[in-house]
Amino acid sequence: MSQKKLVLIVGGGFAGRRAERLLRDEFDVTLVDAKGFFEYTPSALRCMVEPNYAERCVIPQPQRVVIAAVESINLENEQIDESRAKGVAHLNNGTTLAFDYCLLCLGSSYVAPIKPDPMNASTASDRVEAYQRECERIQEAEDIVIVGGGTVGVELAAEIVGKWPKKKNVTLINSQGRLLSRMPEAAGRYAQQWLETRGCDMILQDRVMDWGNETAGNARRIVTKNGRVITAALLYSCIGFEHCSAPLAKLFPSAVSERGAVIVNDQLQVKGMPGVFAVGDCTNTGEEKNALNADLQASLAAENIRRLARGAALQTFPSGVCHGAWEPPSIACVSLYKWHGTMQFNGLVINGRLPTVVKHMIENLQAAPDQHPEWRRSVWRC
Incomplete structure (x- = not known):
């Protein structure tokens, strides 16, 4: 015993x-x-x-x-x-x-x-099936609204416009005046420029007051505090x-x-x-x-x-x-689809392709540590 x-x-x-x-x-x-x-x-x-x-x-x-x-x-x-x-x-x-x-x-x-x-x-199969169903919904939708300009909202918008560039009407609504407000301004500026270049419409310093009703086959009618009216076949709330x-x-x-x-x-x-x-x-x-x-x-x-x-x-x-140290290091890495991103290490911001390389390396080390050779687990422990 x-x-x-x-x-x-x-x-x-x-x-x-x-x-x-x-x-x-x-x-x-x-x-x-x-x-x-x-x-x-x-x-x-x-x-x-x-x-x-x-x-x-x-x-x-x-x-x-x-x-x-x-x-x-x-x-x-x-x-x-x-x-x-x-x-x-x-x-x-x-x-x-x-x-x-x-x-x-x-x-x-x-x-x-x-x-x-x-x-x-x-189960794992349940989760994969949920992703498959959601991908089908995104493929079928023409007008997509994302509420929230933090890391989740920005990455989701980037995934959609990156996968279907200028083929969908993607609108990102954020109550603050810039994106990624918990990261340095340089990160938010880069993300906004990247998204706008690929056709994402930005509504900043505004918030949703009427989220509309979701009905089968019908688009939502979303109304903001400043009076903007947006039609959405899909609506994602990324506000916490x-x-x-x-x-x-x-x-x-x-x-x-x-x-x-x-x-x-x-x-x-x-x-x-x-x-x-x-x-x-x-x-x-x-x-x-x-x-x-x-x-x-x-x-x-x-x-x-x-x-x-x-x-x-x-x-x-x-x-x-x-x-x-009296606080943990401030580290964040936001993907902008496959080949671009913005990364923060305390006050340092790196934009471009390097953040995606770093994020991919971390994924390889963290995703399945029990399946990795001992040297990879040792690298992550360090």
């Missing part, structure tokens, strides 16, 4: 997979995921216009992963040992999983099909995601914010639950919610579980994984 302490990781995305690899040699780790697949989400928008690309981005989970949804998490009424959580997770298949430590990597949900709710059961926190909120509502985020401290421990950690999109931390920061947080949480188990002082985020 194993003498190792039990670690339960909920969520098999970037953070969950990272933490599982870091902890499985020292602990008895169980990774639970509602989906039967891992998806490299930075390439999801490409898959909407080229469904065959999903074959490299949607990867079945390893057999060691428990495919089930966690409905709720409960702790023992009396936590005698504060160095561990000692609780159980109740799964939707009727089973329970005991744990000494728990790491919540619950992720976030976006408007489907861009990013489905990670807590809902689905929702935190996933349902398994925790059910029994511990005080650990979830009004906006649905899991509340954590600087050591990434869940509020009032020292042996339970949370990382990534589901949390209320202030950094950019992206794969890099999810990976960094997973590394810190894994180290803090080790430290908690041996009674050592915990590290704080981000200084514990960023060489003492």
Whole structure:
């Protein structure tokens, strides 16, 4: 019988997979995921216009992963040992999983099909079929409206006008005066010029007031605050995601914010639950919610579980994984279809073809680490 302490990781995305690899040699780790697949989400928008690309981005989970949804998490009424959580997770298949430590990597949900709710059961084939259906809708649509000028809205517009240059009426509506407002201005200017050159219509400093009604075979009539009226056969809302926190909120509502985020401290421990950690999109931390920061947080949480188990002082985020820095590096890479993009590294902006090369290299290292030779996994760990 194993003498190792039990670690339960909920969520098999970037953070969950990272933490599982870091902890499985020292602990008895169980990774639970509602989906039967891992998806490299930075390439999801490409898959909407080229469904065959999903074959490299949607990867079945390893057999060691428990495919089930966690409905709720409960702790023992009396936590005698504060160095561990000692609780159980109740799964939707009727089973329970005991744990000494728990790491919540619950992720976030976006408007489907861009990013489905990670807590809902689905398979890799389901996901690929969803991309195929969406590509057919885009192919058939002549007038497409995208609301939101952040990374998702810009990349989606770029994928459509890149795949069908000047063959579709694509309109991008953004409430701010420029695109990519969370990146330096040079990035937003380049993206806007690239899109406009390829026929994308920009409506800036305006917002949708009437989203219209979606009816079979009929286009929506969209009205903006400034009185613009746009017809859309397809409408994509790219104005933000929702935190996933349902398994925790059910029994511990005080650990979830009004906006649905899991509340954590600087050591990434869940509020009032020292042996339970949370990382990534589901949390209320202030950094950019992206794969890099999810990976960094997973590394810190894994180290803090080790430290908690041996009674050592915990590290704080981000200084514990960023060489003492008080904030993580600001890194972003936005694709403009296949051969162009804009990339930020703190205050430095690089536009053109290099960002696409970098993004492709990261995809090759991250998409399927269990399938790569050891040297590739080592490169990513560095």
